[in-house]
Structure formats: C-alpha cells, structure tokens
Amino acid sequence: MAAARQGIFELLSPYPPGWGGTLLVGAVSTIAISAGAFLIGILLGTGGALGKLSGNRPLRLLLDLYTTAVRAIPELILIVGLYYAGMDGLNRLLATFRLPHIEVNGFVVAVAVLGFVQGAYMTEVLRGAILAIPAGEIEAAKAFGMGPQLRFRRIILPALLPNALPGLANLWMSITKDSALVAVVGYQELALATRLAGASTKHYFIFFLAAALLYLAITLVSNVVFSLIERHVRRGQPKPA
Amino acid sequence: MTFTWMASYWPLLLAGAAQTVLLLVISVVFGFALAIGLAFAQISGGPVIKYFAKGYCTFFRGTPLLIQLWLLYYGVGSLLPMIPGIRQSLFWPVLREGFFFAAVSFTLNYAAYEAEVLRGALLAVPKGELEAGRAFGMSRFMLTRRIWLPRAIRIALPTIGGEIVMQLKATPLAFTVTVMDLYAVASKVRQDTLLVYEPLIVVTVFYLILTATIARVFSRLEAEVPVRR
Numbered sequence: 001m002a003a004a005r006q007g008i009f010e011l012l013s014p015y016p017p018g019w020g021g022t023l024l025v026g027a028v029s030t031i032a033i034s035a036g037a038f039l040i041g042i043l044l045g046t047g048g049a050l051g052k053l054s055g056n057r058p059l060r061l062l063l064d065l066y067t068t069a070v071r072a073i074p075e076l077i078l079i080v081g082l083y084y085a086g087m088d089g090l091n092r093l094l095a096t097f098r099l100p101h102i103e104v105n106g107f108v109v110a111v112a113v114l115g116f117v118q119g120a121y122m123t124e125v126l127r128g129a130i131l132a133i134p135a136g137e138i139e140a141a142k143a144f145g146m147g148p149q150l151r152f153r154r155i156i157l158p159a160l161l162p163n164a165l166p167g168l169a170n171l172w173m174s175i176t177k178d179s180a181l182v183a184v185v186g187y188q189e190l191a192l193a194t195r196l197a198g199a200s201t202k203h204y205f206i207f208f209l210a211a212a213l214l215y216l217a218i219t220l221v222s223n224v225v226f227s228l229i230e231r232h233v234r235r236g237q238p239k240p241a
Numbered sequence: 242m243t244f245t246w247m248a249s250y251w252p253l254l255l256a257g258a259a260q261t262v263l264l265l266v267i268s269v270v271f272g273f274a275l276a277i278g279l280a281f282a283q284i285s286g287g288p289v290i291k292y293f294a295k296g297y298c299t300f301f302r303g304t305p306l307l308i309q310l311w312l313l314y315y316g317v318g319s320l321l322p323m324i325p326g327i328r329q330s331l332f333w334p335v336l337r338e339g340f341f342f343a344a345v346s347f348t349l350n351y352a353a354y355e356a357e358v359l360r361g362a363l364l365a366v367p368k369g370e371l372e373a374g375r376a377f378g379m380s381r382f383m384l385t386r387r388i389w390l391p392r393a394i395r396i397a398l399p400t401i402g403g404e405i406v407m408q409l410k411a412t413p414l415a416f417t418v419t420v421m422d423l424y425a426v427a428s429k430v431r432q433d434t435l436l437v438y439e440p441l442i443v444v445t446v447f448y449l450i451l452t453a454t455i456a457r458v459f460s461r462l463e464a465e466v467p468v469r470r
Contacts, residue, residue, distance in 0.1 A: 072448075073410075073445050073448060074410040074411070074412075074424070074448055077424060077441055077444065077448070080428075080441070081437075081441045084438075173303075177305035177306070178305070179305075180308060181307065181414075183307065184417060191311070194308070195315070198315055204315035204316040205312070205316030208308060208316045209312060209316065212304040212309070212312060215305060216299070216300060216303040216304055219302075220299075
C-alpha cells in the first residue's frame with residue numbers, strides 16, 4: 001500500500017512519479033484545441049454571417065440548415081459522428097484519387113470538428129452583431145466609394161466587435177469546456193489525461209478535482225482577458241449609466 | 242443506409258429514450274428547486290451564504306460537465322465504499338449505479354446555470370410590484386411565494402426553455418458512466434452491427450423530437466401569460 005500513502009503533492013508533482021506534468025500537458029492541448037477551433041469558428045462564422053446577410057436565397061437556406069442542425073443536435077453526437085465521418089470521408093476521397101489510406105492526426109480532427117460546431121454558433125452571434133450596426137454607417141462608407149473589403153475592415157469590423165464580444169467570450173468559455181468531449185473519441189487532452197492518471201494511481205478524486213481547478217483557472221483567466229479586450233474595443237464609446 | 246436493425250433494437254431504443262427523459266426530468270426538477278435556493282442565497286443571503294452560493298455557481302459553470310461527472314463517478318464513487326456499513330445499507334443498489342451519479346451531477350450542474358438565470362430574473366421584477374405587495378401587509382415569505390418568485394419565473398421562462406434544451410443535449414454524456422441512455426444504445430448498435438451513421442441518425446431524430454416537444458411546451462406556457470407590450 002505504498003501508493004496509498006503517497007501525498008497529494010507527490011501525486012501532483014510535475015516530474016514523472018507524479019502526474020502533474022501529464023495534467024499540464026493535457027491542459028495545454030485543451031487550450032490549443034480550443035484556440036484552433038475558436039479560430040476556425042470565427043472564419044466559418046464570419047463567412048456564414050456575411051452569407052446569411054448577402055441576400056442570396058439558396059446560400060441562406062443552406063446556412064440556415066447548417067446553424068439549425070448543429071445547434072439542435074447534442075454536441076457529443078455531432079463530435080462522434082463528424083469524427084468518424086471526417087476520417088472516413090477523407091479516406092474515401094483519397095481512395096478515389098488512388099492515394100494511400102492515411103490515419104489523420106487526432107488533434108487536427110478534433111480541431112476541425114469542434115471548429116465546425118463553433119462556426120454555427122459564431123454565425124448567429126456575428127449575424128446579430130452585424131445587424132446591430134446602424135445602416136447609415138455602412139451606407140456612408142458605400143457613399144465614400146469604399147469597396148466591400150475596405151468597408152468590412154474599416155467600418156463593419158470595428159463596429160461589430162463591441163456588439164459581438166460578449167457572445168464571442170461565451171463561445172470561448174463553452175469551447176474550452178466542450179473540448180473535454182473529444183476525450184470520448186480518444187484524443188488525449190486534459191479530461192482524458194486526468195482519467196489515465198486516476199486509473200493508474202486509483203486517486204481519482206484528487207486528479208479530477210485538480211483537473212476541475214485547471215479548467216476553472218482557464219475560465220477565470222479568460223474572463224479577465226476578455227474584459228480587457230472589451231474595454232479596448234469599447235474605447236471612445238459612452239459608458240452605460 | 243440500412244435500417245433493418247431497427248426491427249430487433251426498437252425495445253432497446255425506447256428503453257434508452259426513457260432513460261434519457263428520466264435523467265432530464267430528474268435533473269431539471271431537482272436542479273430547479275436547488276436553483277431557487279441558490280438564487281435567493283445570492284440576492285438576500287448573509288455574506289457567508291452569498292459567497293458560498295457564488296462560489297458554487299462559478300465552480301459548476303467554469304468546469305466541464307464531463308469532469309464533474311467523472312469527479313463524482315470515479316472520484317466520489319471510489320471513496321463511497323470506504324464509509325463503514327454503506328455496502329449493507331438499503332441505498333447501496335442505487336448508489337453503485339452510474340445512473341445515480343449521472344443524475345446527481347446533471348442536477349448540480351443544471352442548478353448552477355439555472356440559479357444565474359433566476360438571479361437575473363428576480364432582480365428584474367419591477368420594484369413597484371414588490372412594494373405593492375408589502376403595502377398590502379404581506380409577510381416576506383408570502384410576498385416571495387405569491388409575487389416575487391412567480392413573476393421572476395415568468396420573466397425567465399424563455400431562458401429556462403433554452404436551458405432545458407441545453408440540458409437535454411448534455412445527457413448523452415451519461416453513457417460514459419455506463420448509463421444505457423439513447424446515445425449508449427446507438428453505440429451498442431454500432432458495436433453489434435458495425436453501422437456508424439444509421440444509429441446516430443435515428444438517435445438524432447429522437448433528440449430533435451424531444452427538443453421540438455420542449456420548445457412547444459414552453460411556447461404554450463409563455464402564451465398563457467398575458468403580456469402587455
């Protein structure tokens with residue numbers, strides 16, 4: 001029963017007999033997955049929001065289907081389904097070009113799948129934020145002869161950021177937590193690393209509590225960062241009473 | 242796409258759906274009761290209670306549900322048998338089931354989210370209505386029971402509907418602790434028949450039906466409350 005008498009600090013120490021290092025590596029990969037998925041989500045969401053507002057009917061129906069389906073189906077089912085569908089689809093595609101079968105890096109698939117899910121939520125957040133921009137500002141930009149790209153960069157983007165940031169912050173919080181779901185398909189991030197640590201030492205309670213505190217730390221730090229960013233993008237706006 | 246497996250698996254699918262609905266109902270009912278307490282604790286509790294309630298909400302909203310579930314199932318679950326006499330007690334058959342841990346962790350998690358919603362709604366009740374109640378000589382308890390809480394729940398109704406749908410979408414996590422819910426049935430079908438997409442599609446349809454039902458119930462409830470715009 002030597003293992004049972006190990007102290008908490010030895011168990012959580014960052015060097016090999018302890019599992020702290022494994023947990024920290026897991027936490028880093030959780031942040032990496034979340035950040036990757038968040039960026040893909042922003043790209044998809046921007047495209048989706050502009051597409052929904054473009055007035056192109058078939059495009060809008062397609063995007064409505066995307067956002068409705070993704071937001072109505074449980075995340076776990078989406079992640080598992082897309083994980084297999086993504087791997088499978090890619091390999092079938094390669095097979096049609098007579099290319100060899102490849103085993104895709106779990107990290108890439110996790111990021112792609114979570115990013116796809118984030119994109120749907122992001123589309124709605126950004127669409128709302130763009131709609132909240134007074135039409136006069138966009139019309140003024142058009143009247144000055146700005147092209148669509150210049151207009152987006154100089155007028156729409158700075159005007160939508162204050163509106164979109166609370167929503168984006170919420171999505172970031174939910175992606176850091178949803179990324180735990182890829183543990184179910186076997187990619188080792190913080191949640192799965194913790195389960196491994198628990199399984200090999202039988203000190204489940206300590207490790208899951210430590211993991212929960214790591215997630216909490218990620219959330220609390222993100223809170224501070226987002227409120228700083230929000231203060232930056234809202235500079236020059238009148239303060240709410 | 243083959244759906245011939247449905248013929249032999251439909252009793253299992255229905256049982257899975259029942260488990261999913263049961264988990265949802267338990268977590269929403271008990272979670273809501275807990276949330277009422279937490280919301281009032283945050284608004285009108287003493288400094289210690291307020292601090293505790295805030296901390297509770299931050300912890301459960303700041304960590305993934307999967308970690309909370311595993312913390313309970315693996316962590317607390319491995320500590321429980323150390324309590325002397327618990328194995329002989331009446332509750333042991335319930336306490337060793339994954340379902341119990343899933344229900345408890347979903348309840349605690351739902352309560353934390355719902356408490357924040359209710360807190361906002363309680364603060365949004367117009368002051369005049371509370372003052373009117375006080376002017377009629379209502380005691381603090383009666384005021385809360387007859388005016389403050391019912392008004393707050395009405396204000397929060399659309400958000401509560403959304404939260405329940407979110408909770409429904411979180412229930413498949415229970416399969417990671419051996420609960421035979423809808424999603425677990427889908428993965429069992431996958432193991433038995435090697436079909437990946439068909440069971441997921443069937444299960445998804447179930448979830449969509451449940452979501453649509455919840456949405457409809459809530460739009461009925463909201464329509465019952467007369468609103469002056």
